[in-house]
Amino acid sequence: DQQVKQNSPSLSVQEGRISILNCDYTNSMFDYFLWYKKYPAEGPTFLISISSIKDKNEDGRFTVFLNKSAKHLSLHIVPSQPGDSAVYFCAAIANFGNEKLTFGTGTRLTIIP
Amino acid sequence: EAEVAQSPRYKITEKSQAVAFWCDPISGHATLYWYRQILGQGPELLVQFQDESVVDDSQLPKDRFSAERLKGVDSTLKIQPAELGDSAMYLCASSPMAQATGELFFGEGSRLTVL
Numbered sequence: 643d644q645q646v647k648q649n650s651p652s653l654s655v656q657e658g659r660i661s662i663l664n665c666d667y668t669n670s671m672f673d674y675f676l677w678y679k680k681y682p683a684e685g686p687t688f689l690i691s692i693s694s695i696k697d698k699n700e701d702g703r704f705t706v707f708l709n710k711s712a713k714h715l716s717l718h719i720v721p722s723q724p725g726d727s728a729v730y731f732c733a734a735i736a737n738f739g740n741e742k743l744t745f746g747t748g749t750r751l752t753i754i755p
Numbered sequence: 756e757a758e759v760a761q762s763p764r765y766k767i768t769e770k771s772q773a774v775a776f777w778c779d780p781i782s783g784h785a786t787l788y789w790y791r792q793i794l795g796q797g798p799e800l801l802v803q804f805q806d807e808s809v810v811d812d813s814q815l816p817k818d819r820f821s822a823e824r825l826k827g828v829d830s831t832l833k834i835q836p837a838e839l840g841d842s843a844m845y846l847c848a849s850s851p852m853a854q855a856t857g858e859l860f861f862g863e864g865s866r867l868t869v870l
Contacts (some may be wrong), residue, residue, distance in 0.1 A: 646797070683864075684864075685862050685864050720791045730799070731797050733797075
């Protein structure tokens with residue numbers, strides 16, 4: 643049972659344009675959502691997060707939007723840069739950390755110069 | 756900047772052999788996690804330690820996998836015997852405490868290939 647889903651395995655975006663990565667979840671008990679970024683041959687690194695009590699969180703070029711009624715979140719990167727090329731994992735956690743972190747399958751983002 | 760150290764980075768072994776992976780978390784981090792990432796999938800938790808105690812090993816295949824963190828610092832994950840389906844990236848992560856917000860610090864991982 644895949645509780646966190648990233649339906650787009652890959653995405654290509656022109657440098658300077660907006661990248662939008664999407665994530666859907668099924669568990670209504672999730673109360674914190676995160677995005678991790680992973681370069682080849684490296685471990686994932688935390689990028690940005692959002693609490694279920696908010697609908698938007700912004701950090702520089704990165705903004706995460708949460709639509710609880712649709713059980714959907716998205717990561718916006720603007721403007722996209724070549725260094726943003728990586729695999730992005732959506733993740734969620736429930737019960738204020740008493741449940742384990744659940745990851746999606748990832749989306750490979752390629753920024754075209 | 757403090758990092759989670761893992762070794763070996765790469766391991767190739769034959770089916771039925773034993774393998775071991777080592778992880779040294781960021782100093783002072785009480786919580787340590789072992790994740791497995793199969794190609795094309797997201798990381799999946801195998802085991803979580805709080806200090807030297809196992810908090811969650813519900814997804815650890817205990818017939819062949821074992822994990823320990825004897826002194827509450829570094830940790831070892833062992834597979835014996837290895838099977839073809841164990842080929843994956845094994846990721847260690849740590850956090851100052853069981854993170855309510857899910858923010859973990861990952862090592863570079865150990866890539867296992869079972870032939």
